[in-house]
Amino acid sequence: MDSPILFCRVLGPIDVAIEGVSADLGGLRSRRALAALSAADGAAVTDEDLIEQIWEDRRPGNVVQGLRAIIWRLRAALGSEAGSRYLHRGRGGYALAIPEASTDRHQLPTLVTGALHHLARGRPVEAVTDLEAAVALWRGEPWEDLGPMPELTGIRSGLTELHDVAIEELQAARLAVTDPARTAPDTVRAIAALTEAVVHTPYRERRWELLALALYRSGRQAEALSSLRRIRTTLREHVGIEPGPSLRNLEQRILRQDPDLLLPAAARCRC
Numbered sequence: 322m323d324s325p326i327l328f329c330r331v332l333g334p335i336d337v338a339i340e341g342v343s344a345d346l347g348g349l350r351s352r353r354a355l356a357a358l359s360a361a362d363g364a365a366v367t368d369e370d371l372i373e374q375i376w377e378d379r380r381p382g383n384v385v386q387g388l389r390a391i392i393w394r395l396r397a398a399l400g401s402e403a404g405s406r407y408l409h410r411g412r413g414g415y416a417l418a419i420p421e422a423s424t425d426r427h428q429l430p431t432l433v434t435g436a437l438h439h440l441a442r443g444r445p446v447e448a449v450t451d452l453e454a455a456v457a458l459w460r461g462e463p464w465e466d467l468g469p470m471p472e473l474t475g476i477r478s479g480l481t482e483l484h485d486v487a488i489e490e491l492q493a494a495r496l497a498v499t500d501p502a503r504t505a506p507d508t509v510r511a512i513a514a515l516t517e518a519v520v521h522t523p524y525r526e527r528r529w530e531l532l533a534l535a536l537y538r539s540g541r542q543a544e545a546l547s548s549l550r551r552i553r554t555t556l557r558e559h560v561g562i563e564p565g566p567s568l569r570n571l572e573q574r575i576l577r578q579d580p581d582l583l584l585p586a587a588a589r590c591r592c
Contacts, residue, residue, distance in 0.1 A: 333459070334465050335465075337399065351395055356374075356467050357370070358415060359426075363417070365412070365415065435451050449491065449498065459487075462481075463481075485525065489531060508538060515528055529551075533568075549564075
């Protein structure tokens with residue numbers, strides 16, 4: 322009989338679903354143990370490293386026995402079949418061996434890469450589908466249960482960057498859709514998402530570029546130019562730099578009302 326379908330989510334609090342139902346992972350220590358194992362990406366984690374992540378500097382006297390009890394509870398939470406298959410002990414320690422396709426940390430780059438491939442080949446509708454799925458994976462800081470860990474800094478930064486790219490390129494894909502039935506609602510969604518995005522990360526110029534383009538395509542030229550002035554002021558006052566060439570070029574094209582900024586006539590809308 323096939324093993325139960327298991328999916329591990331680490332883009333936020335740790336969560337494991339068996340056939341679509343979240344497993345009861347127990348308290349903070351059990352969650353930390355599973356998060357530490359998932360962060361190892363299938364490699365064995367020594368008892369000492371697990372103990373440090375679970376208890377930090379508040380170790381009980383019977384800490385090894387406590388670790389064994391946590392592993393037993395995690396296996397029980399995953400189910401007898403999945404627990405024994407995916408969470409096992411090797412020579413180097415315990416390992417959580419889950420296929421990459423069954424983890425959100427690996428699904429995220431796969432979806433973003435696929436979407437960029439679609440965009441480069443003029444398939445924005447397919448890109449929208451992939452990027453909406455990518456954005457939906459994000460629930461917070463990767464491995465939130467573990468707190469600050471220097472060894473996770475690089476991968477957390479990489480995943481956060483992928484999430485930022487997914488947000489931006491989702492709006493780019495929406496703005497590239499030429500189906501007249503979708504243009505208006507997609508543009509409205511893009512403007513709303515980008516208006517929020519530039520508040521959360523005001524120094525990412527790609528977001529301002531897409532926002533200005535979306536506003537211009539909606540017949541809101543003054544607002545588009547105002548948004549470009551805002552980012553210029555923000556960069557000058559807070560970072561001490563001028564906007565990059567993409568933003569400067571877009572401003573000039575809007576000022577001269579470059580027709581190439583608009584979609585084909587049949588797909589245009591006023592939102």
